[in-house]
Amino acid sequence: PVRCAAIGDVTVERDRRGEAEVLLRGDQVDAVAGLVERRHVADGSAADWTGSLRLMRERGDLALRPPAVAVTEGPIGRSDEPGAGLQRVDLSATIAARVVRVLVDIEGERIGRIAGNAQTTLAATGEPVWAAASLARSPLGGRLNLAMPSFRWISPLIGDNWQVDGALSARLDLAGTLTSPRADGVVTGADLSAQEQTLGMRLRNGVLAAEFSGDRVDVKVLRFESGEGSVAVSGLLQPPGSGRSEANIVVDRLPIPLGIGQRVILSGSTSAALERRTLSVGGRLVAGEGVI
DSSP states (O other): OEEETTTEEEEEEEOTTSEEEEEEEOSSEEEEEEEEEOSOOOSTTOTTOEEEEEEEEEEEOOOOOOTTSOTTSSSSSOTTSOOOOEEEEEEEEEEETTEEEEEEEEEETTTEEEEEEEEEEOOOSSSOTTSHHHHHTSBEEEEEEEEESOOGGGHHHHOSSEEEEEEEEEEEEEEEBSSSEEEEEEEEEEEEEEEETTTOOEEEEEEEEEEEEETEEEEEEEEEEETTEEEEEEEEEOOTTSSOEEEEEEEEEEEEEEETTEEEEEEEEEEEEEETTEEEEEEEEEEEEEEO
């Protein structure tokens, strides 16, 4: 057996018919996968690769660690961290005649439903299919649907100071290539919240509406309430070198905690733009009142 902190012990057994059973067992997740190898892998062209893999959940859950915690210490996750609430996991992949298909179907109490499929035809370039030139010519297609009632279970990835929650949904079409994937569709969020533990910053009743178009993300609105005020963000995000990225922030009587018993109330707007490695910032913020 091989010890994997995040998954568990992995054991592979093969009989004379070429059938293999992969058994994964750990503190949090138990699963069984079946692998059938119908032909030997003769070369890196993938022309004679034929096989299938299926991974299903038997029992257990998924819990995340804070980044500062070493994965070799203790059980997976802390007892006070909510898990994903996994109820069903069904992952499968097939390959035949250089065509690779992947299906994903995950369901749980907090993780909600994640369903998707992806397909690629590995390019025949005269080089191994894992070479950069081959991957760059292997087209990607598929779809991803997500309906997550609560993403509080991912809070440990952000760190100990922030606790986040809310519902997310997404409908994305996948395209591009294996080296340059792209996504087109929409992502929305409702009842979003974020709380900073040290100073006590609290954001609630958040909403999100964003559109993905290739490598561009157009954030229509990301808005939170806090106290009697609010903050709203909108903008366009693009990879460095692909064009201009910009963000606009509007605050209205937003309380900003400075320490115990100290705060200022900000109102105004500001904008920031990044283009060709040059950052420009402008705007006007006014502290209407405060306690220091």
